[in-house]
Amino acid sequence: MAEVESFTLDHTAVKAPYVRLITVEEGPKGDKISNFDLRLVQPNENAIPTAGLHTIEHMLAGYLRDYLTGVIDCSPFGCRTGFHLIMWGEHDTVEVAKALKKALQDIVNATWDDVQGTDIKSCGNYRDHSLFSAQEWCQKILSEGISSDPFERKVVD
């Protein structure tokens, strides 16, 4: 079986919340795609409940694109401690961490009308959303600060 980088990371050594560059992949024509680990809560200590995580996912999809160019996808980890962010090109973790901070702040300030894709036609589990939970968790994450390094606390402004 192929070795997957994410499973070689020592999840007991990291200090969440942080942004980590997992890999930069180069396509046959030289295009580069970056994959980031947006770790919102400490692995094996916390996990964001599914309804809140689902609402954060819907909102990051819009807000991250407001602050970063080249976003391809942002999807939650199965362990519910954070998200993969896939982007065209190469980007600094400080730039991504600052954008993530602004996006989480936008979630905290949002109302239900700001949440995209919450009806039966636009979501695969539209009943499983919680803006209340999303905002509680985003507030906690922001109060801890987002580091641009996974192992050392380098909290961005």
Ligand SMILES: [Zn+2]
């Ligand atoms: Zn959905």
